[in-house]
Amino acid sequence: MPRTAQPADFNNKKKHKVSDSEYARTIPCNQVSVSAPFHWLSLALHDFIRMPFISAFYGLCFMAAAVAIVQLVQWQGTHLVVMPSLIVYMLIGPFLALGLYDASWEREKGHDASLFHSIKAISRNSSSQWAFAIVLMVAMIFWMRIAALLHALYPSVQGAPLTEFAPFLITGSVIGLVIASLIFSISAFSIPLMMERRVDVMSAIFTSFNAVKSNIPAMVVWAALIGIGVLVGFATYGLGMIVTMPLLGYGTWHAYHDTIKKKHHP
Template sequence: MSQEIEQTAENAIEKSGIARVIPCKTLDKFACFRWIALAINDFKQAKLISFTYGFIFTILPLSIYFLVYATEWHLVIFPAMVCFMLIGPFLAAGLYDVAWQFEKQHKPSLRHSLKAMSRNAVNEWGFGLFLMILMIFWLRVASLIHALYPEYLEFTFANAWPFLALGTIVGAGFTVLVFFISAFTQPILLERKVDLATAVLTSMNAVWRNKVPMFVWSCVILFSVFLGFVTFFAAFLVIMPILGYASWHGYIATIETKRTRKFE
C-alpha cells in the first residue's frame, strides 16, 4: 500500500504538466558524507576564495544582529532577511562555480565565481525572489500565531506551549517545503539552461525519491547551522563554504545527464 502511495506521489511530480523533470539517481543513505569529504578537499585547494565567501556569510548575520542590538528596532530583521534571501543565491552560485571549476580541472578564481549568476540570470534571480516570497509568507504566518496569544495571560511555558508547539509544527513544515524546493534548484540553474519550474520540480522529485539520504543531509545542514549560531556565527567562516561545495557534489551525484560529464 505504501509503495502505491509513493509511486502516486512520484507520478504527481513527474507528470504534473507544469514542466519537465530531469531524472535522478538513487543515493546511498550516507552519501552526503562523501560530498562533505569532497567539499573539504575543495576548501583546502581554494582557501582564499573559500574564506572570502565564508567571511561574507559570517558578516551578514553579524550585521543583522548588531543592527537590531544598536537600534533596538526588531522590525529591521524583516528587511535585512529579505536582502539576505536575495544575496544568498548569488553567493551560493559562486561557491558552486568554484567546485565546478575543480571538477573540470580548471583553476577557479574569485572573479569567475562572481560571474556565475550571469549564466542563467533571469531564473537565478527569479529563484531568489521566490525564496523571498516564501520567507515573507512564513513571517506573516508567524506574526499571526503570535497575535493569537492572549495579552492578558502571563508568558509562562504552561500558557505558551500550545502556541510554541503550533509555531514549531508550522515552521517545520515550511522548512521541509523549502528544502524540497531548494536542495538542487540552484546548481541545476547554474549548469543547465532550464527554466525555474523545471529546476524546482527536478529538485522536489530528487528529494522525494531519496528521502532517507536527503533526510541525513538535512540533519547535517541543521547541525552545521546550529554550530554556527552557538559560536556566534564564527563557524560560518568555514561551514558555509563547505556546505556550498558539498551541495554541488550532491547535485552532481544525484541529477542525471543525457551525456556523461567529461569531468566525472
C-alpha cells in the same frame, strides 16, 4: 503539466527545439544512501583545502551577512526584525553560493578555479536565478505573515505558566517545519541546476522537489547538517561561517551531481 525529461532534451541542442508545453519538466534523479551527505562533506573539505582563497572570500562574505543580522537584532532590541533579516539572508545566500558551486564545477572539469570566474557565475541563466529569488522571497514573506498571525496564540499575561504557551509553541513549530521543509525541497538543487544546465526556474523547482521526495532519509540528514552549519555560524557571531558556509556550498554542488542524473544518463 510537469513531465520527466528525456535524453533527447539534452542532445542535438541546435536541432531539438523545446515547445512551450515542455517547460517545467522534471529531470530524473538517482537514489542516494543515507550516508551520502557525509561523503559530500568529505569532497567539500577537499575543495575547501585546495581553494583556500576562494573559500576564505565567500566565507567572509557569509560572515559579514551574519554579523549584520546579529547587529541589527541587537540594535533594534526586538525579535520582530529576525524574520525580515532572515529573508534578506535567504536571498543573499544562494547568490553567494553560486560562486562556490562554480569553483567546484571548475575543479571537477580539471580547470584552475578563479575568484573572478566564480563571481561571474551569477550571469549564467541570471533571469531564472532572479525569478527563483523572487519565489524564495514570497515564501519567506508568507512565512513571516503566518508567524505574525500565530502571535494571537501567545499568552497575553506576563509570567503565564508553560502550559499556556503550548498552543503557540506546538502550532508554530509544526507550521514552521512544514514551510521550512517545502523551501528546502524546492531549493536543495535548484540553483546549481539552473547554473549548469540553464533550465527554466520551474524545471529547477520540480526537479529539486522530486529529488528530495525520492531521497527523504538522505535529505533529512543533509538538511540537519546544513542547519547545524548555519547554527554554528550564528552561535560564533559569524566566525564559524568562514568555514561552515564554504563547506556547505561545495557540499551542495557534490550533492547535486550525485543526486540529479547527468545529461548522458537515461
